[in-house]
Amino acid sequence: MTSREKTKSLVVKEEWCKGCGICAAFCPASVLKMEGTKVKIADIDACTKCGLCELRCPDYAIYLEGGQEDE
Numbered sequence: 001m002t003s004r005e006k007t008k009s010l011v012v013k014e015e016w017c018k019g020c021g022i023c024a025a026f027c028p029a030s031v032l033k034m035e036g037t038k039v040k041i042a043d044i045d046a047c048t049k050c051g052l053c054e055l056r057c058p059d060y061a062i063y064l065e066g067g068q069e070d071e
Contacts, residue, residue: 007066008049008064008065008066009064009065009066010031010041010044010047010049010053010062010063010064010065011062011063011064011065012039012040012041012062013060013061013062014061016061017038017039017059017061017062018037018059018061019036019037019038019039020058020059021034021039022056022057022058023039023052023053023054023056023057023061023062024039024053026052026053026055026056027052027053028048028050028052029043029046029047029048029050030042030043030046031043031044031046031047031053032053032062039061039062049064051064
């Protein structure tokens with residue numbers, strides 16, 4: 001993992017989440033889980049910051065924030 005990836009953090013905009021579950025289904029580390037009709041971060045320490053959740057979310061409700069500093 002690069003230093004840039006270490007500074008990224010996973011953000012969920014619950015008000016934008018429509019509860020489709022796509023992000024949780026694509027997460028290879030089972031970081032996300034569905035609670036009712038919203039996605040929740042279940043195990044942030046397991047997050048590899050691969051970005052699959054962000055890539056697959058049709059509502060832009062989940063994303064990796066930060067890590068844009070030049071090395």
